[in-house]
Amino acid sequence: MHEAAKKTFRYVASFLLIVTLNFALPRLMPGDPVKNLIGEDVYVSEAVMEELRTEMGLNRPLYEQFTAYIGDLLRFDLGYSYHLHSPVAEILRERIVWTLLFVGVSVLLGAALGTLFGAYAGWKPETKANRLACCGFIALSCTPPYFLALLFLEIFAFKLGLFPFKGFYDVPTPGSIAHHMFLPVTVMALFSASRNFLIMRGSVIQEKGQLYALYARAKGLYDISILFRHVIKNASLPIITLLALDFGFLFSGALFTEIVFSLNGMGTLIYDAIIGKDYPVLQGSFLVVALAVLLANMLADLAYAIADPRVRRPA
Amino acid sequence: MNTLLEVKDLNVSFQGNENENKTGNKSENKNETVTAVSCLSISIREKETLALVGETGCGKSVVAHAIMRLLPPESIVKGTIEFKGKNLLKLSEKEMAKLRGKEISIIFQNPSLALNPVYSIGHQLAEPLRIHTQKMRWKEKEGKKEKVKQKEKREKKKENSNLSKVSRALKRVGFSNPREYMGYYPSWCSGGMNQRFLIAASTMLDPVLLIADEPSKGLDRDRVSELENELKGLKEKSETSLLLISHDLGFVRRLADRVAVMYAGEIVEIADPSSLFESPLHPYTRGLLNSLPERGFVPIPGASPPLSNPPAGCRFHPRCPIKEKRCTQERPELKESNGRAVRCFLCP
Known part of the structure; x- marks a missing residue:
């Protein structure tokens, strides 16, 4: 129980740190949000600008802004976006479903593919096919996902016309959504798979040299069944960490992919908010992304306790 | 009693690149071949316990792994290992897997690492x-x-x-x-x-041959005597033959029916425990016994030769107190007499 209390404290502390940073970061960025809100080509008197500032609470001292921010947070009020003319919480709720769908499917697909291929490549690293696969996945992991996205868009959408260029759907049916999501999900899944592949390959190469693998052979198992019955569970432990890390990484990687495919998810929302200095939206989406990563880490922590008896104690 | 396992002229060598082989001998030159076991012949009868003793790095474990065909692929194994009339070295991996764990089991020397x-x-x-x-x-x-x-x-x-x-x-x-x-x-x-746990797992299917690779390593006195009782009980209750690999001589003396002494990849002496411990013939065996704490703690001078480059003639001659000229030139054969065998020119 002591260990659990320690862990909970750590997560609460990081949550508070995230909230504070989230408050501070947008205010440290250069530029005046009011000027940006109005636009540079329109002249507005100082008085009107001051009025707007008061309305948004930007002229108050920082600590007052901070307490107001915390108070709003507790009421699940993330502020109001002047750019999009709607409450931030509502915008986020609408957008995050799509990004979660997009990122979630890609991460899971990538993890499954990367783990399986990586395990096999690590089991027989000397075969030609596996060497080739290794080179391929190294190349993939070095390619920035937005470049891959552009390449895929060029080949499969423009040249071959197999897939639509943009958006999540034409009509909101599962078929149309799947058709639209195919290319972006493929790009992100490939990228995620390449990372998982390389980790898993190395992990299997390391684990198969352990004595328990030899003992499995001495018990009468042979070849691939040693991999599946003994090595793979040990070797896939680092994948849990990578999944949690990937979740955050893909959220940011998804940003570029979303822009390339013009998907209205979290990525484009953050991008537009940065360009337009839309503080409330920025704060809200950073908070959500940070929380998602925190949650993923927490899940990984729990998953380790289940998968690895070494971090557990007998009851 | 019938012979269960017959190992004839077993040679095991490891090709250069992998230097961290089971012998623990690291050779400096990358492309050297390390001959871990040379011309080894032993046989185990049904229900018999044969002990293989010798200092660390003399190739005991390699013999065990060779019998179960668990050596890494870069090893070169020559000779014959006949088990129940079948040559194990000629079997396919699939046929071998059927024997492993069922007919032949092994207990590894590091139990905490051998369990998943x-x-x-x-x-x-x-x-x-x-x-x-x-x-x-x-x-x-x-x-x-x-x-x-x-x-x-x-x-x-x-x-x-x-x-x-x-x-x-x-x-x-x-x-x-x-x-x-x-x-x-x-x-x-x-x-x-x-x-x-490991002993229980390895004896689960009542194997005909159990190989115990340094089972007493790293255990304290109490545990060793417990282990001894377990192995004794196992021998009494079932039909298991035991190949016991150890450098704990007292342990071996109490358990074994016959003892084979290995030095630098060769067998230098085979005898029943009482005659071996009371009247050892080979100078190495004598040195080994003299190095026991209860017999004066006198170490054998020098160190074992590197297996990548063993000395000519008798492999023990650089450390032998009674060597003659021919010991440095000719290689002695394993001579049998009165149920004992010894590899030395100077022994009767």
């Missing part, structure tokens, strides 16, 4: 049962198609009988509440406990 850290003790102990009964079930499937429900029932029954077999095996190695330990993991248990 992420599976429970019960699961790992039941594994030999699962592996070697599954193959029979496949054959049944081919013969007649059972109804799914019946099959499920059967599988459940099998799983239950596996569990009770496991708990019986755990009781045999001295755990009074086996059901509790079956849910444990290797990392929760001490080395001595893991050692007993």
Whole structure:
């Protein structure tokens, strides 16, 4: 129980740190949000600008802004976006479903593919096919996902016309959504798979040299069944960490992919908010992304306790 | 008694690149070939215990691994290993896998590493049962198609009988509440406990030949005597022959029917324990016995030769106190007389 209390404290502390940073970061960025809100080509008197500032609470001292921010947070009020003319919480709720769908499917697909291929490549690293696969996945992991996205868009959408260029759907049916999501999900899944592949390959190469693998052979198992019955569970432990890390990484990687495919998810929302200095939206989406990563880490922590008896104690 | 295992002229060498082989001898030159075992011949009769003794790095474990064909692929194994009339070196990997764990079992020297850290003790102990009964079930499937429900029932029954077999095996190695330990993991248990789990797993299917590779290594006196009792009990209760590899000479003396002494990849002397310990013939055996604490603690001068480049003539001559000129030039053969064998020119 002591260990659990320690862990909970750590997560609460990081949550508070995230909230504070989230408050501070947008205010440290250069530029005046009011000027940006109005636009540079329109002249507005100082008085009107001051009025707007008061309305948004930007002229108050920082600590007052901070307490107001915390108070709003507790009421699940993330502020109001002047750019999009709607409450931030509502915008986020609408957008995050799509990004979660997009990122979630890609991460899971990538993890499954990367783990399986990586395990096999690590089991027989000397075969030609596996060497080739290794080179391929190294190349993939070095390619920035937005470049891959552009390449895929060029080949499969423009040249071959197999897939639509943009958006999540034409009509909101599962078929149309799947058709639209195919290319972006493929790009992100490939990228995620390449990372998982390389980790898993190395992990299997390391684990198969352990004595328990030899003992499995001495018990009468042979070849691939040693991999599946003994090595793979040990070797896939680092994948849990990578999944949690990937979740955050893909959220940011998804940003570029979303822009390339013009998907209205979290990525484009953050991008537009940065360009337009839309503080409330920025704060809200950073908070959500940070929380998602925190949650993923927490899940990984729990998953380790289940998968690895070494971090557990007998009851 | 019939001969169960007959090893003839076994040669095991390792090709250069992999220097960290089982002999523990690291050669400086990358492309050297290390001959870990040369011209080794031993035989084990049914229900007999043969002990293989010698200092670390003389190739004892390599012999054990060679018999089970567990050596890494870069090793070169020559000679014949005949088990129940079959040459194990000629079998396919699949046929060999059928023998492993069922007819020939091994207990590794590092029990805590030999058990898989992420599976429970019960699961790992039941594994030999699962592996070697599954193959029979496949054959049944081919013969007649059972109804799914019946099959499920059967599988459940099998799983239950596996569990009770496991708990019986755990009781045999001295755990009074086996059901509790079956849910444990290797990392929760001490080395001595893991050692007993490993013995239980390896003897689960009553193998005809059990190879115990330094089972007493790293255990304290109490545990060693417990282990001794377990192995003794095992020999009495079942038909198992035992190949005992150890450098604990007292342990060997109490358990073995015959003792083979190895030096630098060769057997230098084979005898029954009482004559070996009371009147050792080979100078190496004598030196080995003199280095025991109870016999004066006199070490043999020098160090064992590198296996990548063994000395000419008798391999022991650089350290031998009674060497003659021909010892440095000719290689002595293993001479047999009165049921003992010794590899020395100067011994009768």
